[in-house]
Amino acid sequence: MMLKGPVEWALHCCAILSGLQQGRYLATKDLAEFHGIPKEYLSKALQNLSKASILETSLGPRGGYRLAKLPDKITFLDIVEAVEGRHSTFVCTEIRKNNPCRETNIPDTGPCAVARVMWEADEAWRAHLKSVLLSDLLEAVKNEVSEELLLKSRAWISERP
Amino acid sequence: MMLKGPVEWALHCCAILSGLQQGRYLATKDLAEFHGIPKEYLSKALQNLSKASILETSLGPRGGYRLAKLPDKITFLDIVEAVEGRHSTFVCTEIRKNNPCRETNIPDTGPCAVARVMWEADEAWRAHLKSVLLSDLLEAVKNEVSEELLLKSRAWISERP
DNA sequence: ATATTAAGGATATACATTATCCTTAATTGT
DNA sequence: ACAATTAAGGATAATGTATATCCTTAATAT
Numbered sequence A, B: 001m002m003l004k005g006p007v008e009w010a011l012h013c014c015a016i017l018s019g020l021q022q023g024r025y026l027a028t029k030d031l032a033e034f035h036g037i038p039k040e041y042l043s044k045a046l047q048n049l050s051k052a053s054i055l056e057t058s059l060g061p062r063g064g065y066r067l068a069k070l071p072d073k074i075t076f077l078d079i080v081e082a083v084e085g086r087h088s089t090f091v092c093t094e095i096r097k098n099n100p101c102r103e104t105n106i107p108d109t110g111p112c113a114v115a116r117v118m119w120e121a122d123e124a125w126r127a128h129l130k131s132v133l134l135s136d137l138l139e140a141v142k143n144e145v146s147e148e149l150l151l152k153s154r155a156w157i158s159e160r161p
Numbered sequence C: 001a002t003a004t005t006a007a008g009g010a011t012a013t014a015c016a017t018t019a020t021c022c023t024t025a026a027t028t029g030t
Numbered sequence D: 001a002c003a004a005t006t007a008a009g010g011a012t013a014a015t016g017t018a019t020a021t022c023c024t025t026a027a028t029a030t
Helices: A005-018 A028-035 A039-051 A076-084 A113-131 A134-144 A147-158 B005-018 B028-035 B039-051 B076-084 B113-131 B134-144 B147-158
Strands: A055-058 A064-067 B055-058 B064-067
Touching (some): A005 A028, A005 A134, A039 A064, A113 B005, A113 B076, B005 B039, B005 B076, B028 B039, B028 B064, B039 B055
């Protein structure tokens, strides 16, 4: 499973869920409405976050999702990998094996040099995402969003049944 | 244009072209045969490398491709971006604007915090690819490929008309 | 009981990647 | 001049993946 748009949604949803009052859950319907995104498809992303123990759920009326951990225990990488999977951007198809000069019985000697470099780059990408916490995002949002919008949004969420 | 498999081919092709004798070109047909990949599609990748001034070409018999620069002047990023384009892996759809509490007339205040973090990760990815030169790859290949295979491959290429 | 909700399977739609084909113009060697 | 060879690039087909919707099931609060 390899999702693209849903990663953006998941990050924003986790940010919203961070502001939830103790003991409350927020339903997929509300998260979808708040972000203006398709509810059914968003649901798949949230299910992945739940499977990864980033969110926890409750069924029935007043059910929905909430964070399963504190925001300073959740990294961007946790969220991204939960939704996108752990595929690296580079896939090595071992074309070196097609070299017509090559003996067919050469034992495999680890990944080829090209793949190594590409995977190191992937690793650098992951390392950065691992270094940023959900709590860091909240801090940044606080600085770039007006106090008014912040309060209004919180109220909007509180008023959900 | 956004290619995936072709990036791998392009990197391997550049490595092969590095070993080419002075003044010679190698045709798409030969590069495709050596790597066991589709000639017509590989051609698209090579055209991109040519447009990016990484390769230079000659038409007619004994024509084909050769490097346009020395291997220590070509980075992995040069090759990857020439073939894949410069799209970042993360695309921000600005879902913050769908927030029902938001005034429609709020002036745009740069990229949102989520996008910034994701793009920083992309930047780390690019930075690594920029730090590795084609000449570094050649060095690594020399260490992991048997002397015999190296000579045989060079001979195979030399014998192309 | 009833309404509400997440989980998840099945399936349709849209889009991007991969691959092939064919024409054109340039170049080389005869 | 001529024939063979080659990159460039447009058009299009085939495939695969991402996106989106629908529907059923089981759990839960009131």
